[in-house]
Amino acid sequence: MSATLNILSKYDGRGVRKAKTDIKGLTKSALGVSLGIAGITTALVSLMKASSKAWMEDEKQATRLAYTLKNLGLGDAVTANEAFIASLEKSSGILDDELRPAFGRFVLATKDVAISQKLMKVAVDVSAGTGKDLSDVVNVLSRAMAGSRRGLLSLGTGIDETTLKSGKLTTIFGQLMKRFNGANMAQIGTKARMAADASVIISRAMESIGERVTNVVASTIVDLGKLWDIGVKFKEAFFAENQKAPLGGSMFLGKRIGWTASRPKGVAGVDAKKKELTLNQYLTQQDKKAATAKKQLNTEKAKSLQLTKLSAKYDLQLIGLAAAKKRNAGNAGVMGRLSDLTTLAQASAGLPVSASALAGAKNTQVPNVVVNVHGSVVTQHELTQMIKDSIAGGNKYGFGTWGGGL
Amino acid sequence: MPEPIVGADRILRTLDLIEPKLKRQTMTRLRKVAGHAAVWARASYPANDQVLSGFAYVNKSGLPPVSRTNRARAFPRYDRSAAQDGVKVTTRKGKAKVLNLQGSRYGFVNMIGLTLNDAAGSIMETAGTKNPAGEHPAGIDFIRGMAKATGVGIPLYKVVLPKIIDSRQDVSDIVASAERMITKVGA
Numbered sequence: 001m002s003a004t005l006n007i008l009s010k011y012d013g014r015g016v017r018k019a020k021t022d023i024k025g026l027t028k029s030a031l032g033v034s035l036g037i038a039g040i041t042t043a044l045v046s047l048m049k050a051s052s053k054a055w056m057e058d059e060k061q062a063t064r065l066a067y068t069l070k071n072l073g074l075g076d077a078v079t080a081n082e083a084f085i086a087s088l089e090k091s092s093g094i095l096d097d098e099l100r101p102a103f104g105r106f107v108l109a110t111k112d113v114a115i116s117q118k119l120m121k122v123a124v125d126v127s128a129g130t131g132k133d134l135s136d137v138v139n140v141l142s143r144a145m146a147g148s149r150r151g152l153l154s155l156g157t158g159i160d161e162t163t164l165k166s167g168k169l170t171t172i173f174g175q176l177m178k179r180f181n182g183a184n185m186a187q188i189g190t191k192a193r194m195a196a197d198a199s200v201i202i203s204r205a206m207e208s209i210g211e212r213v214t215n216v217v218a219s220t221i222v223d224l225g226k227l228w229d230i231g232v233k234f235k236e237a238f239f240a241e242n243q244k245a246p247l248g249g250s251m252f253l254g255k256r257i258g259w260t261a262s263r264p265k266g267v268a269g270v271d272a273k274k275k276e277l278t279l280n281q282y283l284t285q286q287d288k289k290a291a292t293a294k295k296q297l298n299t300e301k302a303k304s305l306q307l308t309k310l311s312a313k314y315d316l317q318l319i320g321l322a323a324a325k326k327r328n329a330g331n332a333g334v335m336g337r338l339s340d341l342t343t344l345a346q347a348s349a350g351l352p353v354s355a356s357a358l359a360g361a362k363n364t365q366v367p368n369v370v371v372n373v374h375g376s377v378v379t380q381h382e383l384t385q386m387i388k389d390s391i392a393g394g395n396k397y398g399f400g401t402w403g404g405g406l
Numbered sequence: 407m408p409e410p411i412v413g414a415d416r417i418l419r420t421l422d423l424i425e426p427k428l429k430r431q432t433m434t435r436l437r438k439v440a441g442h443a444a445v446w447a448r449a450s451y452p453a454n455d456q457v458l459s460g461f462a463y464v465n466k467s468g469l470p471p472v473s474r475t476n477r478a479r480a481f482p483r484y485d486r487s488a489a490q491d492g493v494k495v496t497t498r499k500g501k502a503k504v505l506n507l508q509g510s511r512y513g514f515v516n517m518i519g520l521t522l523n524d525a526a527g528s529i530m531e532t533a534g535t536k537n538p539a540g541e542h543p544a545g546i547d548f549i550r551g552m553a554k555a556t557g558v559g560i561p562l563y564k565v566v567l568p569k570i571i572d573s574r575q576d577v578s579d580i581v582a583s584a585e586r587m588i589t590k591v592g593a
Contacts, residue, residue: 004520
């Protein structure tokens with residue numbers, strides 16, 4: 001027999017750790033057994049959850065797109081557009097969750113449903129041809145529509161820089177359609193497309209299940225809402241002084257269950273009266289608009305340049321004062337003040353001015369205030385601005401040929 | 407048993423990671439303290455004639471003593487020199503003593519201590535120790551008897567344990583200096 005007396009000791013919890021590990025293992029194995037019994041239930045519940053989530057997400061995106069269209073004044077095209085998305089989903093193997101945001105971007109860029117649908121087809125073809133994601137392609141194309149075309153180089157579409165520099169949408173999209181037309185349809189029958197189609201079918205099936213499950217839950221909530229309404233009516237009937245709208249009530253629950261309502265419905269088809277443009281016509285229009293805008297910008301630039309040159313050559317303040325004097329020749333009081341201002345401006349510009357005139361002007365005039373051509377008192381900044389406008393606007397204030405004369 | 411010095415193992419482990427040489431030095435110092443405790447403990451064993459009759463070297467019946475290795479004997483006899491030889495410094499970890507309901511062991515294990523290899527010496531040290539089942543009355547009687555016989559005059563008679571308790575201050579100092587080493591070297 002021997003005994004040990006510790007001078008220094010340490011804690012050893014290995015036994016407990018081992019026991020914990022054993023218990024964990026036991027729990028796992030027990031779970032395995034219970035899964036065998038309750039596995040089907042769990043799987044069903046998880047399927048219902050996942051499908052409900054998928055359907056709700058789908059509905060959320062559909063509603064979002066519908067509101068975008070409504071806000072753009074294209075509410076009539078909602079239903080037809082949903083049909084288009086469904087058909088494109090089938091033909092392209094791309095989920096509607098991806099197609100709707102892409103379509104939304106095109107609609108925002110073009111404000112035209114038919115053109116956006118045509119652009120979507122081009123985008124799907126380019127996506128299939130280049131192997132890039134649809135979202136990337138749509139991103140680049142919608143930017144190109146807005147004027148930023150550098151992204152097209154990164155897509156690997158083979159469009160050269162000369163074409164990009166020309167800036168013509170007709171040429172760019174013409175080349176895209178020429179190169180990638182039918183690329184989407186050509187992939188039908190390939191293994192990758194079959195897998196994509198399968199995922200679309202599964203997604204659709206899950207959404208369908210989710211719709212049914214959610215409707216059942218929603219109908220339960222509606223029933224509860226009815227019960228609430230009955231309660232409220234009962235209360236109103238027996239407590240007449242509380243006739244005001246109760247907290248909650250059917251409206252409250254109606255809002256709560258608003259998400260269960262069916263998707264927004266619109267009149268089928270696009271407005272028949274509106275003449276539908278082809279994509280090429282639309283792009284030509286856009287090119288023309290861009291050219292006009294560019295021309296306008298150049299004119300503005302030229303005017304600005306002319307103004308800069310003139311302001312460098314002449315003193316705008318003195319020009320304004322001379323113009324004001326010319327206009328107010330009959331008004332002695334105004335003329336006196338204008339003369340004083342002219343004296344002050346000449347002195348500040350370093351021109352020779354008589355000392356007595358300058359002293360008089362300093363005594364009588366309030367700095368930074370001048371008389372304009374119509375005789376009213378305005379600030380100096382306004383007067384200068386008016387003169388600038390007159391130069392840019394082609395002498396619209398009737399100053400005549402004062403520029404060279406003064 | 408004295409309260410364990412908490413965290414000493416972690417300090418030594420950290421010191422080993424930072425500078426193994428310092429850890430070895432610390433362990434040497436600790437062993438030296440344990441050695442001093444052992445020497446002191448050996449000197450504290452009572453003489454052969456100071457123990458109780460059950461421990462006596464010569465039986466009261468006058469018969470020759472039975473061999474110490476004879477397991478058939480009811481109680482081991484006490485021999486001072488054998489008990490002194492049995493006291494040794496050990497660093498063996500041993501088993502955790504506490505058992506929970508599931509049979510898992512946990513608790514404090516030895517880092518440095520004294521082992522008592524002699525049976526009579528061990529009994530003298532452990533008799534009357536409290537255990538989960540309580541304190542055995544025979545053990546209490548033994549402690550009282552030994553206290554009376556040796557003239558220690560305390561009801562709790564132990565030989566080695568008081569020396570271990572006395573050496574705790576030195577051990578604490580060494581552990582604290584090890585901690586300071588970590589702070590210095592680590593910084």
